[in-house]
Amino acid sequence: MATVNPYLNFQDNTEEAFNFYKSVFGTEFSAVVRFKDSPIAGNVAEADKDKIMHIALPIGNGNLLMATDMLKSMGQELKTGNNFALSISPETEEEALRFFNGLSEGGTVEAPFKKEFWGGYFGMLLDKFGVRWMINYQPAS
Amino acid sequence: MTTLNPYIYFNGNCREAMIFYQQCLGGQLNMQTVAGSALEDRCPVAMQRKIIHATLLSGAIFIMGSDMCDAAGVVPGNTIAISLNCSSEQEINTLYERFSEGGKVVDPLKTQFWGGMFGLVEDKFGVRWMFNYDKNELN
Numbered sequence: 001m002a003t004v005n006p007y008l009n010f011q012d013n014t015e016e017a018f019n020f021y022k023s024v025f026g027t028e029f030s031a032v033v034r035f036k037d038s039p040i041a042g043n044v045a046e047a048d049k050d051k052i053m054h055i056a057l058p059i060g061n062g063n064l065l066m067a068t069d070m071l072k073s074m075g076q077e078l079k080t081g082n083n084f085a086l087s088i089s090p091e092t093e094e095e096a097l098r099f100f101n102g103l104s105e106g107g108t109v110e111a112p113f114k115k116e117f118w119g120g121y122f123g124m125l126l127d128k129f130g131v132r133w134m135i136n137y138q139p140a141s
Numbered sequence: 142m143t144t145l146n147p148y149i150y151f152n153g154n155c156r157e158a159m160i161f162y163q164q165c166l167g168g169q170l171n172m173q174t175v176a177g178s179a180l181e182d183r184c185p186v187a188m189q190r191k192i193i194h195a196t197l198l199s200g201a202i203f204i205m206g207s208d209m210c211d212a213a214g215v216v217p218g219n220t221i222a223i224s225l226n227c228s229s230e231q232e233i234n235t236l237y238e239r240f241s242e243g244g245k246v247v248d249p250l251k252t253q254f255w256g257g258m259f260g261l262v263e264d265k266f267g268v269r270w271m272f273n274y275d276k277n278e279l280n
Binding site: 002003004005006007008009010038039040059060061062063065066070078079080081082083084085086087088089090091095117118130131134 | 142143144145146147148149150151166179200201202203204205210211215216217218219220221222223224225226227228232236254255267268271
């Protein structure tokens, strides 16, 4: 059966973004591949060899947040949209608040983390790398 | 257990898109309209039949969608793709074909230098999907 994970593109700052996500989620990278270490190293501009071809950060039990650097030298251009959010459902209220506060640092809070009409806690933010996050915590009833 | 799931915004065609995704992935689709929700009184008549929250659950796949986008409307970008990790060659071929219908192939599905099969499609709703299958890797 297929599984689903979000894959992010950044322009040149994947590593900075993922070090930030690592600090928030408190997990370790399960993969870090730079262009210079890949079979296509010969096709990549010198200045881009240290850029990230693939990086993966486990979140929770089984999900992977993954990303790559788009390379201008390869004609790849980042186009920021607004049709996506990454929704995180933490185990505890304390964890939810920690993720929300952590991801908000330097970003824009769009909906403060608080109890909503449906009985759960919810907050939404645009982080400093342009990624939109929703934090959902549903207390056991 | 903390989970991470994609949430997709649509420009009024959430219902159509989520039905398409259900046709592609199977599973159980739930859609709640603005009418009948707690936001009913705060939304204009034209929004009442739109989707405030939709969920599609198919095995380990859980995706959500909504028409409650920014006031300026939805602008699709290329900063996020949903990556589908497939468990057989047949499954990756089937899913790739279904999602490509009416959409745009960005990277044709083929065996890549790392040994796995990979393809990237932008579907007819502007959502990017990645298809991965590596027969040498345990799924």
